[in-house]
Amino acid sequence: MTIQDMVDLLRAKVLCGEDKLETPVFSAFCSDLMSDVLAFVSDRTVLITGLVNPHVIRTADMLDLKCIVFCRGKVPTAAILEDAKDLGMTVISTRETAFTTCGRLYETGLKGVSITWPQEDKQT
Template identity: 45%
Template sequence: MKLLDIATILNAQVITANELLDYEVTSACGSDLMSDVMAYVTENVVLLTGLINLQVIRTAEMMDIRAVIFVRGKQPLDSMIELALEKNIVLMTTDLTMFPACGKLYEAGLKNGFDSGR
């Protein structure tokens, strides 16, 4: 699924990297624990989180996550936006809470982005 489709499904505001909205992902994960993201995330995933700090962008970079969606209408800090622009990471925000946002993406065909075998 393209990031543009995800933005539409979640009625999300795209904050950075509009030029990357054609990027395709196959799964999504929702977590506020970046240690879980680093331990269990699969590849080609979009991250949904309510956490607002630079560690989110650093984790996305380390795990090759090309898009981060902030739930509950949270807005990233300017420093996060700057780093995401530098690293070509798409940032979006949605007013949905974590559970319905993940549910909508699951219903639309994205699979679970966490490796349940670990």
């Protein structure tokens, strides 16, 4: 699946990064809690969120995430989008809910990230 496929599936609007729509995507993580994004996302993945503030972009930058999907019709401010653009990210916005966004993408083959729990760390 590519970012363009996600745009089509979600009838999403591309807010920045139009030149990177053919980039393949392999996994996704959905959360409005950036704390959890920082704790659980360890690989390049798509971030799906309904939270709109500069920390979404900063969190994504720390993790090298390159694609953000804002759901429930959320659109970040021009300043936030400018930051995302400077960092080489593609940002899209869909009117679908987080549940429907995830469902559509999962149904089409996009996987969630695997979480390693501390107990499992100790056992290995």
